[in-house]
Amino acid sequence: NAGVMQNPRHLVRRRGQEARLRCSPMKGHSHVYWYRQLPEEGLKFMVYLQKENIIDESGMPKERFSAEFPKEGPSILRIQQVVRGDSAAYFCASSPQGLGNTEAFFGQGTRLTVV
Amino acid sequence: DAKTTQPPSMDCAEGRAANLPCNHSTISGNEYVYWYRQIHSQGPQYIIHGLKNNETNEMASLIITEDRKSSTLILPHATLRDTAVYYCIVRALDSNYQLIWGAGTKLIIKP
Numbered sequence: 001n002a003g004v005m006q007n008p009r010h011l012v013r014r015r016g017q018e019a020r021l022r023c024s025p026m027k028g029h030s031h032v033y034w035y036r037q038l039p040e041e042g043l044k045f046m047v048y049l050q051k052e053n054i055i056d057e058s059g060m061p062k063e064r065f066s067a068e069f070p071k072e073g074p075s076i077l078r079i080q081q082v083v084r085g086d087s088a089a090y091f092c093a094s095s096p097q098g099l100g101n102t103e104a105f106f107g108q109g110t111r112l113t114v115v
Numbered sequence: 116d117a118k119t120t121q122p123p124s125m126d127c128a129e130g131r132a133a134n135l136p137c138n139h140s141t142i143s144g145n146e147y148v149y150w151y152r153q154i155h156s157q158g159p160q161y162i163i164h165g166l167k168n169n170e171t172n173e174m175a176s177l178i179i180t181e182d183r184k185s186s187t188l189i190l191p192h193a194t195l196r197d198t199a200v201y202y203c204i205v206r207a208l209d210s211n212y213q214l215i216w217g218a219g220t221k222l223i224i225k226p
Contacts, residue, residue: 006158042218042219044216045215103161104214106158109156
């Protein structure tokens, strides 16, 4: 059973371009969480999705950022018109249900560098 | 804001037990204590969690004080591969899927 798969592992974008980060949850998991991590800091929650639904996007910037988790295919975190401040590691986690008494399994992250 | 306080860094000799403390003095009765670790450049890895009883699994032991205001994660025989940042997180089962993360403890295992 493959773990949470994120791609690409590293992404370089010029300022103003779009970044698309993909997350395939573990098999059987229908809940996905996206986090952002700046250097030397802990993870910061961005958005929580179930299949085809955004449950909580309170941690996501209101402009330029969007997330989806379609019925088929991976979850996508999309950042439009990237700026240098978007440079960070973006982690996706999945769980079989709302966390409850289970742990979330994390992917290896996508490291976005904006130049 | 994170609900936990951890020392920023610790050293431990290889083969010895590593004891990582965490203060969570404002923990509520329905909140669990979770521990994750993050090895450099990798995604966080779940270690263990508990409510009030001590817990043990193949990776570590979790000791929670009787008043639940602090806990200690114990790695019984630390190896070089245990060098990582360790995060202590408190959350309720029925909420807070956001997993609010502090800065963690950077544990360095020395040969």
